[in-house]
Amino acid sequence: MRPLDGIRVLDLSRVYAAPAGSMLLADLGAEVIRIEHPNGSDSMREWGPFVNDQSTYYLCANRNKKSILLNLKKEEDKKKFLALVEDADVVLENFKTGDMTRMGLGYEVLKKVNPRIIHCAVTGFGQTGSLAQEPGFDPVIQAMSGLMDVTGDPNGEATKVGVPIADILTSNYVVIGILAALRLRDQTNEGQFIDLALLDVQLSSLANVSSAYLNADFASKRLGNKHNNVAPYQVFPCSDGPLMFCVGTDAQFERFCQMIKREEWATDQRFKTNSARKQNEQELTELLEEITVTKTRDEWLTLLQQYKIPGGRVNTIAEALEQPQAKARDLIGEMEHPSYGRVKFVKNPLQHSGLNISYDQAPPLLGEHTADIINPLKVNL
Template sequence: MNESISKGPFDGLLIIDLTHVLNGPFGTQILCDLGARVIKVEQPGHGDDTRTYGPYVDGQSLYYSFVNRGKESVVLNLKEDKDRAIFINMLQKADVLAENFRPGTMEKLGFSWEALQKINPRLIYASSSGFGHTGPMRNAPAYDTIIQAMSGIMMETGFADGPPVRVGTSLSDLCAGVYMFCGIASALYGREKKGRGAHVDIAMFDSTLSFLEHGLMAYIATGKSPERLGNRHPYMAPFDVFNTQDKPVTICCGNDSLFQALCKALDLEALPADPRFASNVMRVQNQAQLKMKLESVLNTQPADYWLSRIHQAGVPVAPLLSVSEAMELPQTQARNMLVEAGGIRMPGNPIKISGYPDPHIRPGAAALDQDGVKIRQEFN
């Protein structure tokens, strides 16, 4: 099957990618999906650690393939003079250098921000690390779960009578990768006005703090950390997962009119007049009693019955789907969110921009040093 390369808004940009594992490669993958040429520079031996991580399909690591599709691969030893010379030539022509080493690593290799500015004053140098390049914890090692634990997000996730729970995806890695992409795009726009490069410094810790939302609101408002709430919303009700006769559904009412529409759909027209439920503030205070009232009716019919009836009432309602069910939704197909790259199915690009293609078939992830000969010749 022929693979097609999408030419996006970053077509013509050259990205030198020293990132590894997940958070950095996720950020540079967005650039690649939007048309940039991304050359992944890997260390001798086994290259990016995730090449050795499962699960595998036809011998290819999905962990690696999901965030490195369409990138070129070259192996360079930056401690050897010949490879350093090639790398410097690459930097002189590059628009962006991205890395997610522990702070200080690039300085030890002789590629500090000051040195990079001398090599290429227009270079955007993007760093992503656990805690950033400043502050007392700048040198602390980190993985996603470490950051989730320290940011407060793990402590606020789960049910009140249960232990803290890690969010069910590598949230800290992924949101830092998104912020790395945002920082690079912003710095490129700034370069168009000022004519010079910039150092983008992204921390997984900062990125996760910015995603706390309700937990941070509670702290600012009360000076205390929030309690774990399970699936319910801290400031709106009913806004939760509810049991039906056969399986749960989620129902979200963000205002009085939606609550009234829900009550009508459930044949509970008198409920909004109950002083305990007459306003959102009162419903939040009495959410446990409200949930009992709603579930007493919801338990009389199966989920499909209620999904149809509540949806017809104009109230946001949804089934709880597994990953496989979500991937098989017509909406997922319509938005091209399950693409094929190198013969492997993987998530598509959620950034849709008019005037640029969003191909279903994309180039896969390169084998280690697959483009090494060509790249060495180009930048020798």
């Protein structure tokens, strides 16, 4: 038994933000049916690198789903879709604002077919405002949200995060919003419309940066690998590569001083408190770099663990996925597909004592399940 067994999601979405959200719902037991144009409308299928002719980008967001082909601009396929809506719980899409309504498939139409339907629309800028009609792409959202302005080298250009972070965060809100709507439906027996915008999500995720500006009129700047409010809290060079040190409290700094055999710094007025350390951060950084470079990363990690101070290697992607902790957590899975072979993936991070997440369906081929799902429908064409 899985939490979302019996829940059917009709997934009209493309690229990453919404598909990654529906994948998480599928992991939790929902039946997720990707509805794709016969010509293939998801550009993510075309982005390399490829394995056995399948996009690895597509593979990362579409496990545990089915795929059928419908052209929603054709009246007969529109009727098939509405027949599916009758028995569905969720419709998820990321068309441009107004496109579903123009196709005659807006929320007002869907809820007449099924009053319990939950319609989640993911767009760049939401259903309202002067930008509502504009397409939203992750790098654009990172730029407009201010995230890029606080990311990167202080002497370099504004920098985007190395993964599509606005899409990833939005995928989590897809799940949260739909789960909340399902819970409310249990109480009201009615569905609802969810208006989810990438820009809204990224702005809400500015966390301490937005709070500092809104409440203290403090505008954060790019600091590279340093922290806006805490020191020393950054990457330092070791004899064999970089290591992240996070000395988050004055008590930790006192232990840190013992660790590096500079006990006098704990009472030095330049470094005694976090505020003082931030004020004198450049001087502290230069002094510490002379010390950290004298040992290897593993030597420092042993000491950090001994003194209970957070720290970690700056890993490559290969090192990150192969590190012992990832293996101990059993985070890498494999699935077999009869057409394109074995697929490796990072598993869902949820680990509940009573949560049964299974990986039964490899990311589907375009239209792989059309006959199985469409043929049984009784539609008056």
